[in-house]
Amino acid sequence: MSIFIIAGVAIFIFGLVGVILQKGFIHKLVSLNIFTSGIFLIFISTTVHHEKADPLATALVLTGLVVTLGATAFALMLIRAYYKKRNQSENCNDD
């Protein structure tokens, strides 16, 4: 299972670097999703016992996935509202 732990940590780090270094908000949001996936992979692969995932850990990861989905949808709407507002104010300055 060690390869999955290393892969999970790598995905987590890639996502974290993306959140810090990317400029656009959509890029940041995608990076955030990538790093949550890394956390879920680490969580599942550390709780494997006899080639079988722990049912409680699986249920927790399912909950986490759903919460991430809701957060992503809301963040997407906020980002769109932000860009729309910014475009509007730029247009007003032009006139």
Added chain:
Amino acid sequence: MKSKLFHTLVLSGAFFLFVVLCSALFLLDRFEPVIAEDIIKNLPYSGVSHDVTAVLLNFRALDTLMEVGVIFLALMAIYTVKPHFRYKPLSFENTITNTFVALLFPLIVLCSFYILYGGSYQSGGAFAAAALLAGGIIVLRLVKPRYLSDLQELSLRFVYVSGLLFFILVGIWTLLSGSFLEYRGDIATFFIISIESVLTLSLAVILATYFINAVQRFK
């Protein structure tokens, strides 16, 4: 020059964090499935034969209720942001023929029913089925918008809340003879299947609404 330094600093910090996290995870004690043994022992009373479904909808049903609450909260938040857009719905008419959609959508509904019912003895359940059904609704909305244009906002709102309300009603029903969301044996199977069915429909519509609101074009 300054941003290049920042990049190098962040990347080296990330590599350091990678090494630290990997070594920390490998130095962890061996995982002992203490709770898993409890779950396996109590599985016959849970009403389903799959351990994850038993945890989600029987042993830790309150967590799932909160999860549905979070989904609903996100929907409400999206509804508060939505009036800021004057939008034109995204649609790709004529990309898929009527016949293909007429074949595809029932197939997706059938698959989601299979996943929903299969959740009682294998991996699956309400959330996976809802995601699949939401995909079907999104396909229908994108390629044939006129099929769904007759839907009233009011009736949609009833569907949004139905999952959460039904879950809470079951909780109150079980509160009359015990504690909140505690059921076991034969009645548990009935409760779990009915909760999952209502949740699938409600969550599918909510997830599809997330997508449909997020991909509108500005006017």
